[in-house]
Amino acid sequence: MDFFDRFAIPHPSPVIYASMVAITLTLVAIVAGVTYTKKWGYLWREWLTTVDHKRIGMMYLISALLMLFRGGADAIMMRAQTALPENTLLDSQHYNEIFTTHGVVMIIFMAMAFIMALMNFVVPLQIGARDVAFPRLNALSFWLYFWGAMLFNISFVIGGSPDAGWTSYFPLAGNEFSQSVGTNYYMIAIQIAGLGTLITGINFIVTILKMRAPGMTLMKMPMFTWSALITNLIIVFAFPVLTVALAMGTIDRLFGGNFFTTTDGGMDMLWANLFWVWGHPEVYILILPAFGIYSEIIPTFARRNLYGYKSMVASIVLISVLSFVVWVHHFFTMGQGAMVNSIFSITTMAIAIPTGIKIFNWLFTLWKGKITITVPMLYSLGFIPIFTIGGVTGVMLGMSAADYQYHNTMFLVAHFHLVIIPGVVFAMLAGLTYWWPKMFGFMLNERIGKLSFWLISIGTCVAFFPMFISGLDGQARRMYTYSEATGFGIWNMISFVGAIMLAAGFVTIVYNIYYSTRYASRDISSDPWDARSLEWATHTPVPDYNFAITPQVNSSEAFWDSKKNGHKLFPGEYKEIHMPNNSGVPFIMSAIFFVLGFALVFSIWILAVIALLGIFACLAHRSFEQDHGYHIPVEEVKETEEKLGGARQ
């Protein structure tokens, strides 16, 4: 019995049982559907084993959208619970679990995946490369992320969800206060996904440094590629810190270690420090690619080159450096003394300077531009004011003395949502709409897209502005209910309405995808936005090899120059093209990681050892394998090019 007790959910409720049934039915439906249409072979050959950066990007995209809805469901439940004083929709334990999973899912499994999606799809195209430097590792990154996400997401139906907040502070996250296996899931699932992220970081740094088209010096790289380069550098420096912290947390929870305990010398503040040494750079891992996306979209639709390219680059670099020296601002109130707090206050506020430079550059780009209002442009324009409000409140929070008032209140919650939503979510949706035609060969519907934009941007303001007020009035974050007398009721009700609007906005996006898939014209040019950078210079859909002839670049807007100034982008002749082979190993190895993770969560040691041996076998297999890829002959390249609407030469 003891064995089965471990797998039971500690706080079951009808919602959870309903989800269990829903998950099982969905899985059965998927398996039955694929079997019925005889698509297993196709699925395996074309997707599960693919090493093509474009397909990997699409798989990241689908996963990110799924996770957006998982995290969104948590969010709606939270807002519904607090919409009325003394509400009893959820119990306190369930509330703890959903705010924890909401945070983790949104940051680690939604936002990160969305960034990876766009980075994977766009960066190699933007630099004129055939693929990334290590296509196989790229597949491994995706599958590690995917299986990590799966592991995290089964937590609420097997054994219980984590409940100590996305920051998982100890001693709350220790065995004493978090007795279910929930926090084990947290530690291990994030570890697996994080490993994938680190590998991506290495892969893209090498790709960007070594595989740029001839002529593309560093200072001629498109801004999105610049932001991707810096983001990946931050990843390589920040993620190992998380790896160590999570490993220590795992040792504490599974093996009775004493890193973060309150006895035997353990030190809970060590977790807080390590977590935020990763955590603060992490928010810039999210925001910098977003900045890069806006820097692509704004010039495209203002019909003007980006104002202050060099200062844009300099400010990204500066932000990335500063992001490592501000982490203490997340716990000014936890006892480090005035001197330390003051230093970190100053570094925190300094981040506003390079950020401000970027905002002004975008405004100057718009200033004399001929603006066309498309959906991507709307998101970019909406981003500027909302993000600025979020940023300014960040500076308020950064004043350590004042932070004693705001810390851990709804004010903080308002701050970070008002930077993350316009910063990350808007950028992702803008990027999604912008690059969609390149990915899928048709445009998303503009009218529905604009409706989504208005629902989402107004919804964001309605949902989060009231929290500034209730926060200043003293409503603590993560409070599962409150009394009528506090007067918080009205603000929370408004927030709830905003959350519903947001949800409606996301539903219209899915509807848009459905609608456009069915009805949109497939007859679009390869450059439907009249854009500027290299990804638009190749065909739509993009052939496997990206570019038949390696482009020759002379500025950060080479494609624009080829259209307007007659620059010759594709000199030379077709040559045979070297391509990597597909491989099932990344998928299989990551699936074994999932098994390993599951075994560790429940301390099933025999299974863990078997899984470890499996992973080791995959590595050994890779070591001995000789795989030199294959070549696409010249005739085939020529044929493909003709078929896709005229050879490029």
Add this chain to the structure above:
Amino acid sequence: MKVDQTKPLEYSTEQNNLNILGFWMFLGAEIMLFATLFASYFTLEGRTGSGPSGSEIFEIMPVIFETFILLTSSFTIGLGVHAMRLMNKKATIAFFSITLLLGLAFVGFEVVEFFTYIEEGAALQTSAFTSILLSTLGTHGAHVTFGLFWGLFILIQIKKRGLTPETANKSFIFSLYWHFLDVVWIFIFSFVYLKGMM
């Protein structure tokens, strides 16, 4: 595959260059990993709870042996890479084998050391200090152990396939890894053991 004859074998193809740069990036991540472990070690060093402190359990002799063995192995792998550059397959194999044997001896010593610690009441669960001590040493030891298998696989490949751009590339990257572990050990030796015994 284009092979550039003017460059050393391990750098002779484009993919080889990518692999080496990628590995340097990976080492960057490894530096952060060990830096985090060291930072945590210094934070928790004095927090021994009711368990023993470093000076009570560290013994100088085995540690000096371990250090000597690992430093020697770093030297022999250097000789191995040198032999590889001279295209001397036999010598390469010989030096790599010596390196791996020394690595094996190192791991052997470390396992014995761990058992001694646990016997003396310094287990992973004893205190914050022993947790971080064993985790830091363990992470390094696990790296060396992993390296033994990795190196062995490469050795077999050199034997079977000879010195090709591929095997040379793998060997060179492996040597970078091995040297890196040596550097980490020097830090462990100085700041964990020597400092702990003072």
